[in-house]
Amino acid sequence: MRIETVTSVQNPKIKELIAFGEKSRLRRERGIFIVEGRRELGHCLNAGFLPFCVFVCGEILGEEGLEEVVGSAIAAHPPCKIVQVSYNVYEKMAYRGSTEGVIAEILDRPRGLEQLRLRANPLVVVLEAVEKPGNLGAVLRSADAADADAVIICDPLTDLYNPNLIRSSIGAVFTRQIAVADSETTIKWLKDMGISILTAQLQDSDWYYDTDMRHGTAIVMGTEATGLTDIWREAADAHIKIPMLGELDSLNVSVSAAILLFEAVRQRKSGK
Numbered sequence: 051m052r053i054e055t056v057t058s059v060q061n062p063k064i065k066e067l068i069a070f071g072e073k074s075r076l077r078r079e080r081g082i083f084i085v086e087g088r089r090e091l092g093h094c095l096n097a098g099f100l101p102f103c104v105f106v107c108g109e110i111l112g113e114e115g116l117e118e119v120v121g122s123a124i125a126a127h128p129p130c131k132i133v134q135v136s137y138n139v140y141e142k143m144a145y146r147g148s149t150e151g152v153i154a155e156i157l158d159r160p161r162g163l164e165q166l167r168l169r170a171n172p173l174v175v176v177l178e179a180v181e182k183p184g185n186l187g188a189v190l191r192s193a194d195a196a197d198a199d200a201v202i203i204c205d206p207l208t209d210l211y212n213p214n215l216i217r218s219s220i221g222a223v224f225t226r227q228i229a230v231a232d233s234e235t236t237i238k239w240l241k242d243m244g245i246s247i248l249t250a251q252l253q254d255s256d257w258y259y260d261t262d263m264r265h266g267t268a269i270v271m272g273t274e275a276t277g278l279t280d281i282w283r284e285a286a287d288a289h290i291k292i293p294m295l296g297e298l299d300s301l302n303v304s305v306s307a308a309i310l311l312f313e314a315v316r317q318r319k320s321g322k
Contacts, residue, residue: 053120057136064135064143067105067155071145074209081158083211088119088150093221100127103155107140110151119152127157145213161210161230163202163239172199173263173314174245175307176270178233178278181207187218188304189271193226196311200227202268204236237285240268246287249278250306252299255291263314264321271303271310 056064070077071084082102085094095101104123108116116134123130135143143153168174175193180186186208193201208215210230216223231239240247245266250258263269270286272278283289292301292309301309 053132053134055134056139059139059142061139063103063105063133064139067103067143067153070155071213074212077158077209077211082155083158083216084145084213085154085156085216086145086152086213088115088152090216090221090224091119091152091154092122093224094154094156095122095126097224099159099224100157101130101154102127102157103131103133105133105135105140105143105153107135107137107151109137110140115151123154145217158211161228163229163231163236166200166227166229168199168243168266171264171266171318172243172245173311173318174198174200174202174240174266174268175311176202176204176236176240176247176268177303177307178204178270178272178282179207180271180273180303183208183212183215184218185302185304187215187220187223188302189307190219190222190226190228192304192308192311194222195308196315198226198311200229202236203228203230204233206230233279233281237281241285247282247285248288248290248310249282249286250291250310251277251283251289252291253283253289255289258290258292258310258313261288261290263317267314269307269310269314271307273303 070082077083085091101123106116106119111119120132175198177189190201245268247268247270248261249270270282292306
């Protein structure tokens with residue numbers, strides 16, 4: 051195995067990596083996204099993603115850490131390139147302040163509904179047109195904590211591999227199955243799979259804790275500003291809402307998702 055050493059930020063590989071981190075269009079064109087940090091890379095490789103090129107800083111990782119990161123990357127994908135960078139170069143590359151000395155270029159893979167593998171009575175989260183990477187990342191963390199089968203992103207307004215999203219999800223973007231599709235296709239797929247559609251909305255709704263979530267369930271949420279579009283409201287098997295006892299009428303989408311997911315967990319654990 052040959053490890054290339056880079057000590058200049060003017061190196062073409064460094065410039066390309068920085069461009070991947072900044073430009074979603076370039077990531078889509080090349081089919082590559084960026085993962086930063088040992089924990090995040092570990093989740094990514096465990097999920098079966100293939101590393102294309104891994105940049106490591108031995109001054110941060112230390113000898114043992116360097117061997118572990120390089121070994122796991124090569125084991126996951128033997129053709130993976132390894133580039134060792136100096137500390138000053140790593141500082142210029144890093145999106146975050148402290149990421150343990152590793153940044154990786156990862157090969158993307160299909161994210162269609164047909165790739166999802168669901169258990170009996172699945173629990174699915176559907177997000178329509180959520181645009182803030184931090185919110186989406188937080189929802190993914192809640193989906194992981196509740197052991198949801200999948201998260202489906204409909205009509206996305208944010209890049210699934212936005213660095214802020216990966217950071218806020220702390221790797222849950224890899225620990226959960228994620229599919230991307232338009233709303234019409236997703237509704238048909240859910241109905242074909244026999245999964246009940248529960249839309250979170252204020253109008254015409256029942257309290258979420260009075261709604262049965264023990265069978266196959268999709269919890270569907272929209273943006274905080276406009277909520278769900280009519281196609282989802284009309285397709286729903288039930289409309290659910292969370293009590294709002296103060297003066298405001300909505301919660302952050304990630305908070306709402308966590309409340310609803312763990313109600314599903316409660317019902318499934320207690321049997322009622």
